[in-house]
Amino acid sequence: MGAGSYLRGVKSETYYGKDALQIDEIRWDNTEDLTAALNRYRAGELDILTDFPADQYKFLQDNYPGQAHVAPFLGVYYYVMNQSKAPLDNVNVRKALSISVLRDVIGPDVLGTGELPAYGWVPPGTSNYEGEQYMPEWASVPYDQRVEEAKKLMSDAGFTPESPLKMQLRYNTNENHQRIAVAISDMWKQIGVEVELFNAETAVHYDALNAGDFQVGRAGWLLDYSDASNTLDLLRTGIKQADGTMNWGNNYGRYSNAKFDELMDAAAKELDLGKRAGLLHEAEALAMDEFAVIPIYWYVSKNVVSPKITGFVDNAKDINRVRWMTKSE
Amino acid sequence: MLGYALRRVLSAIPIVFITIAVCFFILRLAPGGPFDGERALPPDVLRNLREYYNLDKPLPLQFVDYILGVLRGDFGPSMVMRDFSVARLISIGLPFTLMLGFAAFAIGTAAGLIAGALAAFYQNKWPDYLLVFVVLIPLVIPNFLMANLAQLVFGVYLRWLPVGGYQPGAILNLVMPVLILSMPHGARVARLTRGSMIEVLGTNYVRTARSKGLGTRLILARHAIKPALIPVVSYLGPGLSYLLTGSLVVEQVFALPGIGKYFITAALNRDYGLVLGTTILYVFIILALNLLVDIVYAWLDPKVRYR
Numbered sequence: 001m002g003a004g005s006y007l008r009g010v011k012s013e014t015y016y017g018k019d020a021l022q023i024d025e026i027r028w029d030n031t032e033d034l035t036a037a038l039n040r041y042r043a044g045e046l047d048i049l050t051d052f053p054a055d056q057y058k059f060l061q062d063n064y065p066g067q068a069h070v071a072p073f074l075g076v077y078y079y080v081m082n083q084s085k086a087p088l089d090n091v092n093v094r095k096a097l098s099i100s101v102l103r104d105v106i107g108p109d110v111l112g113t114g115e116l117p118a119y120g121w122v123p124p125g126t127s128n129y130e131g132e133q134y135m136p137e138w139a140s141v142p143y144d145q146r147v148e149e150a151k152k153l154m155s156d157a158g159f160t161p162e163s164p165l166k167m168q169l170r171y172n173t174n175e176n177h178q179r180i181a182v183a184i185s186d187m188w189k190q191i192g193v194e195v196e197l198f199n200a201e202t203a204v205h206y207d208a209l210n211a212g213d214f215q216v217g218r219a220g221w222l223l224d225y226s227d228a229s230n231t232l233d234l235l236r237t238g239i240k241q242a243d244g245t246m247n248w249g250n251n252y253g254r255y256s257n258a259k260f261d262e263l264m265d266a267a268a269k270e271l272d273l274g275k276r277a278g279l280l281h282e283a284e285a286l287a288m289d290e291f292a293v294i295p296i297y298w299y300v301s302k303n304v305v306s307p308k309i310t311g312f313v314d315n316a317k318d319i320n321r322v323r324w325m326t327k328s329e
Numbered sequence: 330m331l332g333y334a335l336r337r338v339l340s341a342i343p344i345v346f347i348t349i350a351v352c353f354f355i356l357r358l359a360p361g362g363p364f365d366g367e368r369a370l371p372p373d374v375l376r377n378l379r380e381y382y383n384l385d386k387p388l389p390l391q392f393v394d395y396i397l398g399v400l401r402g403d404f405g406p407s408m409v410m411r412d413f414s415v416a417r418l419i420s421i422g423l424p425f426t427l428m429l430g431f432a433a434f435a436i437g438t439a440a441g442l443i444a445g446a447l448a449a450f451y452q453n454k455w456p457d458y459l460l461v462f463v464v465l466i467p468l469v470i471p472n473f474l475m476a477n478l479a480q481l482v483f484g485v486y487l488r489w490l491p492v493g494g495y496q497p498g499a500i501l502n503l504v505m506p507v508l509i510l511s512m513p514h515g516a517r518v519a520r521l522t523r524g525s526m527i528e529v530l531g532t533n534y535v536r537t538a539r540s541k542g543l544g545t546r547l548i549l550a551r552h553a554i555k556p557a558l559i560p561v562v563s564y565l566g567p568g569l570s571y572l573l574t575g576s577l578v579v580e581q582v583f584a585l586p587g588i589g590k591y592f593i594t595a596a597l598n599r600d601y602g603l604v605l606g607t608t609i610l611y612v613f614i615i616l617a618l619n620l621l622v623d624i625v626y627a628w629l630d631p632k633v634r635y636r
Binding site (some may be wrong): 005006029030031032033035036037039040042043045200201202203204205206207208210219220221241245247248249250 | 361366367484493581583584585590598
C-alpha cells in the first residue's frame with residue numbers, strides 16, 4: 001500500500017541539542033479541509049492546528065477557551081489601484097476611496113477573527129524599524145466626516161451620484177475576500193462609486209494584476225523577512241527592460257514617485273540602522289500620503305494549540321519550533 | 330465475442346485522442362499559467378522557465394511533442410510540484426485511490442444487491458418502505474456533509490473511530506471513508522435491483538416456475554437473478570469509474586493520500602502536465618470499465634453480441 005498522509009520526524013541521535021529535546025516524534029499532517037482538521041483536533045488526533053476556519057473562532061472561544069490563538073502576523077492585506085489609467089491616476093480619487101473604507105469593522109465583524117486595521121504600509125512589529133508607526137491624520141477623524149470629505153473629493157473629480165464612477169473590483173475567489181469586497185463596495189456606494197465585483201481563481205487574478213488589466217484589485221503581502229524594505233520595495237518604479245517594456249514586478253498599481261525611489265536607494269546604502277529606519281519611514285509616509293495603495297488590515301496568525309502543549313509562543317513571524325515545546329499526557 | 334471486444338477496444342482509441350486534444354487546448358486557452366502566483370517572476374526567469382518546460386514553442390508543435398511523449402509513456406514533469414514527474418505523482422497516489430474505490434465498490438454493491446432483492450421480495454410491505462426511505466438518504470445528502478457529520482458523531486462525540494489521516498496498515502482509518510463513499514453507490518444499486526427484480530418476478534416464466542411448485546429460494550437463484558442483474562451490471566461500470574474518479578471529496582475531508590487532491594490543485598495551479606496526466610488516467614479508467622461492462626453484458630444477454 002502507498003504512502004501515508006503525514007510526514008514523520010523523529011529525534012536524531014546525532015543532533016547536538018538532543019538531550020534538551022522534550023518531544024521524540026512529530027507528525028505533520030497535511031489536511032486541506034479546515035473543518036475536518038478541526039474535527040480531528042477535537043477528537044484529540046492533532047495537538048496543533050496552524051489554521052482554522054474563521055467562522056469557528058467564536059465556537060472555539062466558547063467551547064475551548066484559550067486554545068485558539070490569534071496574533072498579529074507580518075503581512076498586509078490591501079487593495080491596489082491601477083494608477084496608469086484614469087481616474088485612479090488622480091490622487092484625490094484615490095484618497096476618497098481610501099478614507100471611505102471603515103477598517104475597524106473588517107477584522108472584528110466582516111471576518112470575525114479580529115484582524116487589526118491597517119493605515120500604513122509596514123506591519124507593526126517589523127524589525128529594523130525604530131520610530132513611530134505611520135498613522136495618517138484622517139484616521140482619527142470620525143467616519144461620517146470622512147465620508148463627507150470623500151464625497152466632496154469625488155464631486156470635484158467629476159463624479160456625483162447622478163454620474164457615478166463605475167469601477168471593477170477584482171479579487172481571487174475566496175469566501176473571505178468576497179465578504180470584504182462586498183462590504184467595501186457598499187462603503188464606496190455612499191460616495192458615488194458603482195462597483196462591479198469580479199472574482200477569478202488565483203492564477204487568473206494575479207495574471208490580470210501583473211498585466212495591469214484591472215482598476216482595483218485585492219492583494220496581500222506576507223513578509224519574506226522581517227524588514228521594512230520588504231513591503232516598501234513593492235512601491236518602487238518598475239525597471240525598463242532591454243526591449244523597451246517596463247517590468248513592474250509586484251508593483252501592480254504602477255505607483256511611481258522619483259523621490260520615493262531616491263529614498264529607497266539611499267536607505268539601501270545606509271549602514272546605520274537608525275538612520276536607515278528614518279529614510280524608510282520618510283518613504284512610507286510619502287507613498288501613503290499619496291495613497292499609493294489602500295491598506296486594509298494587518299494579517300493575523302491563527303493557531304489552535306492543545307492545553308497539553310507548552311512552549312508555543314505567539315510571534316509576528318508565526319514560527320514555532322518544536323524543539324522548544326513540551327507535551328504532557 | 331472476441332471480434333466484438335476487439336471492435337470496442339479499437340473504437341476507444343479516437344476517444345482518448347480527442348479527449349487529450351480538447352483538454353490540452355482548453356487548458357491553454359484559459360487565462361493564467363503555471364507560473365502566475367502572488368509574486369510576479371522577473372521576465373528573464375519566466376522566459377527561462379517557459380523554455381525549460383517547452384512552453385515557448387507554437388501551440389500545435391507543443392501538442393505534437395506532448396502526444397509523442399505520451400505514446401512513449403512519458404507524461405512530462407509537474408510544473409508546480411517541481412522535482413516530481415507526473416507519472417511519479419500518479420504512482421504515489423493511485424494505489425490508495427484504487428484501494429479506496431474498490432473497497433467502497435465491493436461493499437456498496439453487495440449491500441445494494443441484498444437490500445434491493447429483499448425490498449423487491451417484500452414489495453409494499455414494511456421492509457420495502459423502510460428500505461426505500463433509507464436508500465434516499467445518501468442520495469440527497471451530499472458526500473462532504475455526510476462525511477463531516479460522521480466525523481463529528483463517530484469521531485468527536487462517540488470516539489469510536491479515528492477522524493482522519495492514514496498510515497499504511499491503519500484499517501480503522503478507512504472505515505468511515507469507505508462507508509461514506511460506498512453509500513450513494515449502494516443506494517443506486519439497491520434501487521436498480523429492486524426495480525428490475527420486481528419486473529422479473531412479475532414475468533410469465535417466473536409465474537410458470539411458481540405454478541410448477543418451485544420454492545421461492547430456487548426461483549430467485551435459478552430464474553430471477555440473472556435477468557434481474559442486467560440493468561444493475563450496466564450501472565456497475567459507470568458506478569465503479571465514478572467511485573475511482575469521484576473519491577476526491579472523501580479523500581479531502583478525511584485527509585487521505587490519494588490522487589484526488591492532485592487533480593483539484595493541479596487545475597487551480599494550471600499545472601498543465603498534471604491536469605492532462607490525471608485526465609488521461611480518468612478517461613482510461615472510464616473507458617476500460619465501460620468496455621468490461623459491455624463484455625459482461627454481452628455474456629449475460631446474447632442479443633447484444635449480434636447487434
